[in-house]
Amino acid sequence: MQYAGKIRKISVAVLLCASLAACTASFRNHGYVPLEEDLSQISVGIDTRDSVAELVGTPSSSGVLNDGGYYYVRSRVKHFAWQKPEVIERQVVAISFTDGGIVDNIGRYTLEDGAVVPLARRITRNGQDVGFIKKLLSNVGGFSAGDLIN
Template sequence: MAGLVLVGVVGACSPIVRHHGFVPPETEVAALEVGVTTKDEVISLFGVPAAERALQNNTIYYAASTFERLGPFAPNEVERQILAVAFDADDRLRNVSRYTLADGRVVALDRRVTDDGIADVSFLSQLFGSFGRIDAGTLLGQEP
């Protein structure tokens, strides 16, 4: 019985590892040629990037992270890789950079956030605002 409890405790304490994203392997990135490879070729080789900041600096990013979660604690990011592929004005490869968690560099990826259409309206404002639109006949089950 004590062995079963020990196995359960040890099993509950083992980390849960999750991988998110994709960064192409170094061998495939080495095949890219500066000044020759186009943005469309990079996307067809590696797939759709994690983020594209074409309006700001004509760079696409591939990102991958590994998270560990131990028991009830919040997940901890243990590994991060970001591949930044920069292009010139003609969409030809200009530079390839790799960043890791150890670099400590913040790379702000694009975020696509959908607007909910409710601007500065609290729950109470919505609740009290609906009182004037209630029809007493509808509440009592009478048809108009």
Template sequence: MKFAASTPKALRRSLKTGASVSVLLLALTACDPKVALRGNAPLESRLEQISVGQSTKRDVVAAIGTPSTIGTFDDNVWYYMSQRRETWAFYPTEVTENQVLAFHFDEGGTLQTIDTYDKDALTEVNLEEKETPTSGRTMSIMEQLFGNLGKFGT
């Protein structure tokens, strides 16, 4: 009989413990960052299929896919870009990983070099907000409103 009397107490205690553990686990998982992956980050196993001096553009596309972009001034340079961003709660988004792979091909389309750039190689570019001067004169608001009066015959 003593066992039956202590069962509701033990049950309440285990329910409280279970609820506490559940709340603690929920709080810990809420601290995980939101992760956003962008771009084309080739896997190491795919990159191993490519060899400098032997692989062609076709081989590179077959192994890791089409590039993120092709060089503006030289179409024999292909860029594969990827970025990982994390956001923690209400803090601003932070770039935690940034990688650019530059594949340089010769005129025949054979891979010559692969350059790797990471987050440390980034350069901050400041936006310059200026106005470009234009020729002509500036019209006042009154000239704009009443400028066409009398110009058109009826």
């Protein structure tokens, strides 16, 4: 009888420890942002796209157009139990260039700034990118019973 009681106490203790361990938050880091020392080596009005990539590395994202800026993005995400993952920190370093490819500006943004930097755009131009569902639905009623017989 005493043996069964000890096993029960040990089981409850192990279950309690496992449930407490499951409730600890875990953090994940995603992306890369250059260090401030590296960014200070970039000269606005002098450096080019190639020299920026050489000094601070290849960007994780670049502008929508070929002549767009470089965007370096780093995020820290908190995962806690059953809750939805939450972004608790985000840094974006945006380096913009002139039409000639010379550095025009270097900006650093965080979640506190509230600045939204579009990293991707999805634009449908003049109906060229019509989706599958739209094509399918546009054909409904476009044929007659005579078409099916022939």
